[in-house]
Amino acid sequence: MILSPAVIALVGGAVVGAALVGGAALQGAIILRGWDPKSGSERQVELERRTALVSTLVELALGFQLLALFLFVYTADALAPQFTGAMCAAGSLKADPHGYPALLLMLAAAIAAGLWLLVDGADGLGHDYPLLRAKYLMLLGLAPLVVAAAWWEVAWFRGLHPEVITSCCGSLFSRTGRGVGAELAALPPRLAGALLFGAVGGAVLAALGFRRSGKGALLLAALSAAALVASLAGMVAFVSPYVYELPTHHCPFCLLQREYHFIGYPLYATLLGGSVAGMGVGLLSLLGGAESLVTALPSRQRRLAGLAALLLGSFAALVAWAVLTSGLRG
Amino acid sequence: MSALIEARELRRVFHQGRSDQVEAVKGVSLSIAAGQVTVLRGPSGSGKTSLLALLGAMARPTSGRIFLGERELTSLPERFLTEERRRTFGFVFQQFNLVPGLSARENVMLPALPLGHPRAGLARRAGALLERFGVAHRAAARADRLSGGEAQRVAIARALINEPAVIIADEPTANLDSVLSGVFMELVGTLRASGKTIIVASHDPLVYESPLVDRVISMRDGRLEEPAP
DSSP: OOOOHHHHHHHHHHHHHHHHHHHHHHHHHHHHHHOOTTOOOHHHHHHHHHHHHHHHHHHHHHHHHHHHHHHHHHHHHHHGGGSBTOOSHHHHHHTSTTHHHHHHHHHHHHHHHHHHHHHHHHHTTSTTOTTHHHHHHHHHHHHHHHHHHHHHHHHHHHHOOTTOBOOOHHHHTOTTSOSHHHHHHTSOHHHHHHHHHHHHHHHHHHHHHHHHHSOOHHHHHHHHHHHHHHHHHHIIIIIHHHHHTOTTOOOSSGGGSGGGTTTHHHHHHHHHHHHHHHHHHHHHHHHOOOGGGTTHHHHHHHHHHHHHHHHHHHHHHHHHHHHHTOTTOO | OOEEEEEEEEEEEESTTSTTOEEEEEEEEEEEETTOEEEEEOOTTSSHHHHHHHHTTSSOOSEEEEEETTEEOTTSOHHHHHHHHHHHEEEEOTTOOOOTTSBHHHHHHGGGGGGTOOHHHHHHHHHHHHHHTTOGGGTTSBGGGSOHHHHHHHHHHHHHTTOOSEEEEESTTTTSOHHHHHHHHHHHHHHHHTTOEEEEEOOOHHHHTOTTOSEEEEEETTEESSOOO
């Protein structure tokens, strides 16, 4: 295990976060089993108090989960010089078999955490805990994901040894290589670009349409999910070569480095934030039929749709700027 | 008279599960009618202040429910409970609890500041309330320079700044002589005439024997001595 302040923070955060979310899920199960809003029993009053505490703890833990994803990638990138063959986070993650599964689990946990926080926030808009059951059922599903992400993350850090020889991003994300990275790199760039702009543009239009009319929440959610998938693939097949000004370089991690002005951070942050906001609008329309949310939820959803449009629009603008200003374009 | 506040089987336990556990309120059920003056009477330690805190949504019960009209208060999340408390209740405390460094006017404005009203309008409203209770000439005086009677009237003005439907007063005459206690009861009469619901906890005969009082509820050892209506 290589110890650095970032590694210690991530390991500590993962362990504490997993313990908090795991414990909160147990409390959630207790609340779900005993919840009886009509009763004024001591038990019910205690559960009402407990749910406020549990929500606060989970909000903190999941808020950290969102930040941890970026710190994790940053740390993986910063550790690259320790390993022979690694040029960026791509190589560091390959230095131990737990690396890529940890990243994927953390990405999935961050998306799920974002959606849970939106549901939790919407629950707080009603005076009678309108989304309490949905919120804790979601937490029961989310907790294993957070625990698994923490487990794989710690396992990856534990498995890192400086003498390991790993692969560089050039071979992992090469058109002629093998694996998911190579397959993504081999996608036709024009098609990948068209899919990226098509899906993101569709999601932005759906978000603006929902903001104006309050209709099409599920369409917005589906297009936001599609935009996330298409854009992640597009970052490898289409965006990266333009940023590096090198048609054969498809690494999605080098974008995070200083040489490229850390452009990866705003790209990934706007993409992830916009997609989660868009998906959240659809999720809330599925869950939010309670009477106490009738007035408050639609305006929350419209604000979220506006946020989705703003973030995904910013993402598309950044991608367009990277492509249009690239020396590769000529 | 319709019930404005209805309490059902309220219990309030302090230090629950510890050796020094105290059950201050033991299964109290009662209704408070709108527009009336209700006095909770009883010796020290009888649970008056604890019950008052529960009825005014300043504390949550260990069990039981409180309804404000149709709306159930005790299960409300904190944000909603705070809004309801600010909108519905005005409080007068035994020690008045004025903030010493602030002027009388600023003290009166204090509970309305979180609601985001323009300060100029609030200052005018505070001035009008101080005028109403005969302490307008002391508006600029620091709270710690006010006499007992002045401080009490400023505290009542403060309780009214958000135009609450219910005024809750905990032992409001405990620190006053009989003349000032009489003045307090005159103010209670004024508030009652303006349609306010007033709940007072007191063991002062000047209060509970006043003809202005519509109902006296006696408490002992955390229970009502009068059967619940």
